[in-house]
Structures are given as structure tokens and as C-alpha cells.
Amino acid sequence: MLLREAVGRVLRLARTSQSRTLRDVARDARVSLGYLSEVERGQKEASSELLNSICNALGLSLSILMSDVALEIKSTEGATLSVVDAA
């Protein structure tokens, strides 16, 4: 799994768990809706500055976000290992 894919998944989960729209969070973070959508889908690397803005808009600290990202990546690494083990 790529870092931007894990970041996107965690950001989307944080937003949807708050029942907020892309438009709402993008406005609060002062990024375009298209940018946020691409970041959430793992198609664009968020710059560190805009990642901080998005975290602020979601009321998340960057360290919590990155802890969740580490867990998200780890779950995929585990899945890959299982496939190797089963072969």
C-alpha cells in the first residue's frame, strides 16, 4: 500500500465518521473540493501544509492521523504476508 492511499483512506474515514461532506471539509481546510477528493482517493499526494489544514478542519492532530495511517498500512502488510504464507 502506498502512503497516499493510506492517508486518503484515514482522512475519508475521519470525515464520514463525522457525517461531513467533502464540500464542508474542503471549505474549512481552504482547499478545493477536487483536491480533497483526489487526496481521499489516494490519487494525489497531499502537501504537508495542506495535510495540516485538512487535519485542522477535521479536528484531528497530525500525530493521531499518522498513527492511524501506520495501522492502516500495517493491516495491509499483514494481509500480504498471509498470502505469502498460504502459498
Added chain:
Amino acid sequence: MLLREAVGRVLRLARTSQSRTLRDVARDARVSLGYLSEVERGQKEASSELLNSICNALGLSLSILMSDVALEIKSTEGATLSVVDAA
């Protein structure tokens, strides 16, 4: 602290703890020495693909890197809070 600064610090620590040179790790990761140096100094955002290459060159999983990055960021967030508390 910006994400790219935390990533750079953790990557540099991983490399120096292995007593390896920028040149050595850059060659193994197939990135330019200048690129790796800028990433380590937090001056350039590493693309997710090249971050995976650098992790492979260092024998680090991406999830472990990001766990360390989360801790690095958290230590700075704590430091900021302390300053606020002391004010």
C-alpha cells in the same frame, strides 16, 4: 511540525543508526543523492513510490516508519502544549 520534516528526521535517524551514507542508501533506493538529502532535511515531499523505495533500501517497513513518524510528531505537539501551559 510538518509531515515531511518528521519523515525526514526518521529516515535520517534510520540511515545513520545503520552507519550508512546518503550515497549508499540513495543508490540502493535508486533515487538521486540530492533528492534523498532534501527529503531527509524536510525540504522536499517524498512521493509515496520513492518513499517505499527508500524504506526498502533501509530494510524498514512503511508501517514502522509511519509509527515512528507519528511519535516524532507527537513529541513536538507535546512540546508545543508545554509552552502553552507555561504561559
